[in-house]
Structures are given as C-alpha cells and as structure tokens.
Amino acid sequence: MKLITSLTSPYGRKARVVLLEKKIPFQLQVENPWSPDSPVTTFNPLGKVPVLVLEDGESVFDSRVIVEYLDHASPVAHLIPGDQTGKMVVRGVEALADGVTDAAVALFVERKRPADKQSADWLTLQEKTLFRGLEALSEALGEKPWYLGNGMTLADIACGCTLGYLGLRFPEIDWRTAHPNLAKLFDKLMTRPSFQETVPVV
Numbered sequence: 098m099k100l101i102t103s104l105t106s107p108y109g110r111k112a113r114v115v116l117l118e119k120k121i122p123f124q125l126q127v128e129n130p131w132s133p134d135s136p137v138t139t140f141n142p143l144g145k146v147p148v149l150v151l152e153d154g155e156s157v158f159d160s161r162v163i164v165e166y167l168d169h170a171s172p173v174a175h176l177i178p179g180d181q182t183g184k185m186v187v188r189g190v191e192a193l194a195d196g197v198t199d200a201a202v203a204l205f206v207e208r209k210r211p212a213d214k215q216s217a218d219w220l221t222l223q224e225k226t227l228f229r230g231l232e233a234l235s236e237a238l239g240e241k242p243w244y245l246g247n248g249m250t251l252a253d254i255a256c257g258c259t260l261g262y263l264g265l266r267f268p269e270i271d272w273r274t275a276h277p278n279l280a281k282l283f284d285k286l287m288t289r290p291s292f293q294e295t296v297p298v299v
Contacts, residue, residue, distance in 0.1 A: 107262035190252035197230035
C-alpha cells in the first residue's frame with residue numbers, strides 16, 4: 098500500500114495519521130501536485146493529493162474516502178463509529194474541519210498571486226468562512242475531552258490536522274487564545290506519535 102501526498106497537505110496528514118493509528122504498513126511517496134510534471138495525475142485524474150494506491154494498483158482518492166477505506170481495512174483502533182448517530186457526529190466534524198482547511202488553502206493560494214491580481218472579496222469570503230468554522234469546531238467540542246465519547250476519533254484527527262495547517266501557513270491567527278478548548282485538544286493530540294511524525298514540513 099502506498100500513500101502519495103505532499104508533506105504540507107493537511108488532507109494527506111489526516112490519511113497518514115489514520116494509517117499510523119491503525120498500524121497499517123505503507124510506503125510514503127512525496128510529490129508536489131502543483132509541479133507541471135507531477136505524476137499525481139497518473140493515479141488521480143483530479144491531480145490532487147492524497148492518493149492511496151492499493152496492492153492491486155487501484156487508486157483511492159479524496160481524504161474522506163481514503164480514511165473510510167482504511168478504517169475498515171484493519172480492526173485496530175476504529176476511528177469511525179459503527180452506529181449511525183455516532184458516525185454522523187464524527188463525519189460532521191470532519192466535514193467542518195475540512196471546510197475550514199478548504200478556506201485556509203484558498204486563502205493561501207490567493208495570497209501567493211501578485212497583489213494586483215488578488216480578489217479582496219474572495220479573500221474576505223474565505224476569511225469569514227475560516228473564522229466561522231473555527232467557532233463551530235470550538236462549540237462542537239465544548240468542554241468535552243474528545244468530540245465523541247472517551248477516546249480519539251476521526252473527528253479529533255481532522256480537527257487537529259486543520260489546526261496544524263493553520264499553525265504552518267497562518268501563524269498570525271491566534272486561534273489558541275480565541276478557542277482554548279481547541280488548543281487543549283491539539284496539545285493532547287501532539288503527544289501522540291502519529292501526530293509527532295506527521296508535522297508538516299515546508
């Protein structure tokens with residue numbers, strides 16, 4: 098099994114954390130999907146990472162599909178509840194975290210454009226989405242130690258990967274002060290080898 102991703106992708110980090118938590122052996126292939134000669138399109142026609150390449154050569158792409166596959170691939174550390182209510186909570190938080198990440202990535206990409214080419218309206222829209230999403234993530238966690246139950250689930254992993262990406266690309270955003278419960282969760286996640294081994298590298 099091979100995971101193709103970049104070392105800065107928060108979506109790729111989510112897949113890597115799940116692979117490590119579930120103790121599934123895999124080969125990491127680091128690629129830059131933005132490179133004109135990137136081989137990523139060979140495995141994913143959309144040209145995006147991460148891509149999970151199975152033993153038979155079949156490709157699985159989109160991080161949400163990948164983690165769903167992986168959670169069923171090994172009985173170790175189930176991260177998505179089997180009951181419908183629990184699954185809805187976990188996948189809902191994952192979707193929210195991914196939405197915040199989407200907005201952050203859109204902001205980062207737009208800000209790389211020449212200043213006179215940037216859209217102020219687009220930047221404002223993504224900033225508002227990002228901050229609303231963080232507020233919603235904080236509200237969903239509340240004072241609980243985890244998003245669901247007494248242990249880590251995919252919801253916590255997705256949120257942690259989003260917060261890690263913000264720390265990498267937007268250190269000026271002080272989400273720790275605004276949402277101390279998210280900071281507490283992130284610090285707890287960062288004690289786990291799966292998060293320590295996947296810290297994004299520029």
